[in-house]
Amino acid sequence: MIRRLEPRPPADAEELAERFGTPLYVYDGARLAAEAEAFAAAWGPGTTVAFSMKCNPLVGITARLHRAGIWAEVASGLEYRAARRAGVPGSHIVFNGPWKTDDELARALGEGATVILDSAEQVRQAQRLAASAAPGARIGLRVSPPDTEPTDRFGLRARAVPAAARVLARAGLRVSGLHVHLGAYQLGPARASGPPIHAVTVRYPVPVERFAAAAAHVAALGERIGGVEWLDLGGGWPAAAGMAPYRAAVEDALGAGHPALIVEPGRALVRDAGWLLTRVVARRGGARVVVDVGITQVPCVLWRRSPVHAARPRAGEARPTDLLGPLCLQHDVVAREVALPPLRPGDLVWIGQAGAYAMAQASPFIHARPAAVMVEAGRAAILRARETDDEAMGAQAEPIPTGVAVRA
Numbered sequence: 001m002i003r004r005l006e007p008r009p010p011a012d013a014e015e016l017a018e019r020f021g022t023p024l025y026v027y028d029g030a031r032l033a034a035e036a037e038a039f040a041a042a043w044g045p046g047t048t049v050a051f052s053m054k055c056n057p058l059v060g061i062t063a064r065l066h067r068a069g070i071w072a073e074v075a076s077g078l079e080y081r082a083a084r085r086a087g088v089p090g091s092h093i094v095f096n097g098p099w100k101t102d103d104e105l106a107r108a109l110g111e112g113a114t115v116i117l118d119s120a121e122q123v124r125q126a127q128r129l130a131a132s133a134a135p136g137a138r139i140g141l142r143v144s145p146p147d148t149e150p151t152d153r154f155g156l157r158a159r160a161v162p163a164a165a166r167v168l169a170r171a172g173l174r175v176s177g178l179h180v181h182l183g184a185y186q187l188g189p190a191r192a193s194g195p196p197i198h199a200v201t202v203r204y205p206v207p208v209e210r211f212a213a214a215a216a217h218v219a220a221l222g223e224r225i226g227g228v229e230w231l232d233l234g235g236g237w238p239a240a241a242g243m244a245p246y247r248a249a250v251e252d253a254l255g256a257g258h259p260a261l262i263v264e265p266g267r268a269l270v271r272d273a274g275w276l277l278t279r280v281v282a283r284r285g286g287a288r289v290v291v292d293v294g295i296t297q298v299p300c301v302l303w304r305r306s307p308v309h310a311a312r313p314r315a316g317e318a319r320p321t322d323l324l325g326p327l328c329l330q331h332d333v334v335a336r337e338v339a340l341p342p343l344r345p346g347d348l349v350w351i352g353q354a355g356a357y358a359m360a361q362a363s364p365f366i367h368a369r370p371a372a373v374m375v376e377a378g379r380a381a382i383l384r385a386r387e388t389d390d391e392a393m394g395a396q397a398e399p400i401p402t403g404v405a406v407r408a
C-alpha cells in the first residue's frame with residue numbers, strides 16, 4: 001500500500017545541506033520503491049512496468065527501481081548503457097527513440113531487448129542488422145497516436161505498419177508488439193509572429209479517453225498484421241493512487257484475451273520522490289530573494305508550480321515571495337508568489353516534486369550541476385557527486401592543432 005504523500009524531504013533538510021552542500025537533489029529510496037510497487041500492483045501481473053529513464057537518468061534511481069521489479073525504458077544508446085550500468089539486463093529494457101546508431105541497435109538486438117522501431121528508416125536499419133539479433137528478439141513498431149497521426153513526429157502511420165512487418169519478416173525478424181506513446185506535452189498552433197516558435201501545453205496525466213482510444217487503435221492494428229503478443233502503451237500515466245479508472249478504460253477498450261501490456265511511466269514513479277534544496281544568497285527588496293539554484297536545475301518549474309517551503313521557518317507572517325535564480329537572466333525565477341515566512345541569506349528552502357524532468361534536464365549553464373543523494377533507512381548515499389570544473393568544461397581545452405585541412 002502506498003503511504004500518504006509526504007511532502008517533506010526524507011531527512012532533516014538542514015543536516016543534508018550542511019553535509020552535502022547546496023544546491024542538492026534529494027531522493028527518497030523507500031518512496032521510489034513504494035510508488036513502483038503500488039504502480040505495478042495497480043496494473044496486475046499481466047503488465048510489465050518499464051521506468052522511462054529520460055525522466056531521471058541517474059543510475060542509482062534506475063537501480064533502485066530495478067530492485068523493486070521494474071524494467072527500464074530508454075530512448076538512446078546513452079540511456080541504454082546507463083540502464084545496463086544500473087544492473088538491468090537487456091531482456092528487461094525497452095529501447096525506444098527515433099535515432100539509434102548501428103552499434104547501439106545491434107547490441108540491443110543481441111541482448112534480447114524489446115526494440116521499438118520508430119520509422120521506415122529504422123525498420124530498414126534493423127533489417128540490415130538482423131544477423132545480430134538474439135533468437136526470439138522482441139521487435140515492436142511504434143505507431144503514431146490515432147488523434148495526432150497527421151502531424152505526429154513519432155512512429156509509423158497505421159497504413160505503413162503491415163508493409164514494415166513484411167520487410168522485417170523477409171530478414172527473419174518477427175514483429176511481436178506495437179507501441180504508442182501519447183505524451184503529456186502537446187504542441188498547439190504556433191503564433192504567426194514573435195516568440196515562442198511552439199505553443200506547448202502540458203496535460204499530465206494524459207486524459208483517460210486518449211489512452212482508451214490509442215489502446216483500441218493498436219489492438220486493431222495488431223489483429224490486422226497478426227502475431228502481436230504485446231502492446232506498449234507508453235507513458236503519461238498518473239501515479240498508482242489514480243490508476244483504477246485508467247486500467248478499467250484500457251481493459252474495456254481492449255476486451256477479453258488481449259495481448260500482454262507494457263506501460264512506461266516516468267513522472268508517475270519519481271516526481272514526488274525528489275526534492276531540490278537551495279539556500280538564499282541575497283535579498284532583492286520586497287519579498288524577493290536570490291537563491292543558489294536557477295531554472296537550469298529545475299526546468300520543470302517552467303511548466304508547473306512546485307511546492308516550496310522554508311526548511312526552518314522564521315517567526316513572522318508568510319508573504320507571497322519570489323525565488324530568483326543566480327543565472328543573470330530576467331526570466332530565471334524558480335518560484336513566483338509562494339507563501340513563505342521571512343527569508344534571510346543563509347536560510348534553506350526546499351522545492352518539492354522535483355524528481356522528474358529536473359536533474360534529467362539540468363545543464364551546466366553558468367553554474368555547475370549539483371550533487372544528488374538518495375536517503376533510505378536513515379542513510380544518505382551519493383548518486384552523483386557535485387560536478388567539477390573539469391566535468392562542466394568537458395573535453396574543452398586551449399585550441400589543439402589537429403592538422404586537419406578543411407575546405408572553405
Ligand SMILES: Cc1ncc(COP(=O)(O)O)c(C=O)c1O
Nearest residue numbers: 052181235236237264265266267
Ligand atoms: C516513449 C516515452 N515513454 C514514456 C515517457 C514518460 O512519460 P511520462 O513521464 O509523462 O510518464 C515518455 C516521455 O516523454 C516517452 O517519450
